[in-house]
Amino acid sequence: MAEKKWLPRWFYQLASPRWCYQICGKLLPWFTVAMLLLLVGGTAWSLAFAPADYQQGNSFRIIYLHVPSAILAQSCYMLMAVAGAIGLIWKMKIADLVAKSCAPIGASMAILALLTGAIWGKPTWGSWWVWDARLTSMLVLFFLYLGVMALNSAIESESTAAQATAVLALVGLVNIPIIKYSVEWWNTLHQPATFKLTEKPAMPAEMWVPLLVMVIAFYCFFAVVLMMRLRNEILRRERRSGWVKELLLSN
Amino acid sequence: MNPKRKKRLYLVLFIVVGVAVAVGLTMYALSQNINLFYSPTQIAQQEAPQGRRIRAGGMVVEGSVQRAAADLDVTFDITDYAHTVRVHYTGILPDLFREGQGIVAQGEIDANGVLQAVEVLAKHDENYMPPEVADALQKAGKMPMPAGQEFNK
Numbered sequence: 001m002a003e004k005k006w007l008p009r010w011f012y013q014l015a016s017p018r019w020c021y022q023i024c025g026k027l028l029p030w031f032t033v034a035m036l037l038l039l040v041g042g043t044a045w046s047l048a049f050a051p052a053d054y055q056q057g058n059s060f061r062i063i064y065l066h067v068p069s070a071i072l073a074q075s076c077y078m079l080m081a082v083a084g085a086i087g088l089i090w091k092m093k094i095a096d097l098v099a100k101s102c103a104p105i106g107a108s109m110a111i112l113a114l115l116t117g118a119i120w121g122k123p124t125w126g127s128w129w130v131w132d133a134r135l136t137s138m139l140v141l142f143f144l145y146l147g148v149m150a151l152n153s154a155i156e157s158e159s160t161a162a163q164a165t166a167v168l169a170l171v172g173l174v175n176i177p178i179i180k181y182s183v184e185w186w187n188t189l190h191q192p193a194t195f196k197l198t199e200k201p202a203m204p205a206e207m208w209v210p211l212l213v214m215v216i217a218f219y220c221f222f223a224v225v226l227m228m229r230l231r232n233e234i235l236r237r238e239r240r241s242g243w244v245k246e247l248l249l250s251n
Numbered sequence: 252m253n254p255k256r257k258k259r260l261y262l263v264l265f266i267v268v269g270v271a272v273a274v275g276l277t278m279y280a281l282s283q284n285i286n287l288f289y290s291p292t293q294i295a296q297q298e299a300p301q302g303r304r305i306r307a308g309g310m311v312v313e314g315s316v317q318r319a320a321a322d323l324d325v326t327f328d329i330t331d332y333a334h335t336v337r338v339h340y341t342g343i344l345p346d347l348f349r350e351g352q353g354i355v356a357q358g359e360i361d362a363n364g365v366l367q368a369v370e371v372l373a374k375h376d377e378n379y380m381p382p383e384v385a386d387a388l389q390k391a392g393k394m395p396m397p398a399g400q401e402f403n404k
């Protein structure tokens with residue numbers, strides 16, 4: 001059955017494992033360079049040059065790790081759920097592989113956000129952990145990642161595993177708006193967002209510009225790790241196909 | 252889109268929307284349990300359970316902090332700009348505790364309506380600034396203050 005193509009050609013080409021492997025290979029060096037520059041520059045800027053906070057002094061600098069990792073943990077989950085849905089609906093193998101590659105990265109970002117938050121919480125609030133809505137929903141996000149990873153490895157057949165994890169990822173998607181709006185809907189100890197898309201940030205530019213740099217650096221880092229994992233996964237899954245054998249022999 | 256894919260698309264949408272509605276209704280029903288603390292207004296309206304350990308959150312009222320000379324006893328008022336609750340605490344307060352700062356105190360309300368706190372946590376707001384900016388704003392009287400509604404959701 002002929003179908004109308006309503007997406008650009010490169011998108012359909014991505015569905016081919018071989019094409020996807022090659023495109024990722026071409027993009028990887030660019031993202032690696034951008035990641036290194038932004039990460040080194042952003043870290044130096046935020047730790048050494050950004051001003052200290054008037055109340056918390058230098059301990060506020062952990063925000064430069066905490067906020068990017070928390071944002072990434074949520075973005076990564078959304079990508080995983082969307083890729084899972086595409087895999088479910090269109091039976092696209094690459095989408096399943098993307099979803100599978102996302103889970104461990106997202107889990108590490110979530111645990112990083114939780115740990116940096118706890119380290120910051122002790123001197124600032126006076127407690128490592130409080131069961132408020134923001135912290136609890138973030139912990140749920142971490143457990144969702146663990147659940148997705150466990151489910152994926154528990155099922156022998158890789159296509160069934162992809163389907164099962166996609167459904168779990170979609171069910172857990174409801175948690176993302178809960179994390180985001182928890183600080184607005186309920187009384188929480190966690191403060192409201194400093195960065196908002198609609199308003200100007202609640203901190204001066206010399207503080208939020210390095211934070212923005214760190215957020216972009218984390219996105220680049222995510223892109224690099226995701227593409228590396230994806231390429232690995234493609235090679236593993238396509239190990240019996242001709243082009244992979246050729247590639248291995250030529251190396 | 253072919254019918255099979257369309258069917259699967261509807262199934263995915265059904266899962267996402269169905270879970271969202273179910274979780275939304277549950278959260279709405281449990282909203283009082285999800286709140287970390289009661290606001291002074293809720294305590295004044297007797298919405299907080301009596302004789303049980305609760306958390307109360309609000310701004311420390313300027314000029315209300317009374318420290319004992321001999322020990323670590325401290326008494327202060329917290330407010331959401333509509334009602335106030337008196338808090339009594341014995342122990343070391345968090346570094347960020349000061350007048351005009353949001354705090355969350357955990358404890359029981361005694362017969363005199365005073366919250367006998369066993370734990371006091373500082374609630375930091377979303378405003379960050381360098382010390383020089385803070386000084387300048389303070390001098391100009393333009394320091395951003397958390398609104399009362401921040402403690403009343």
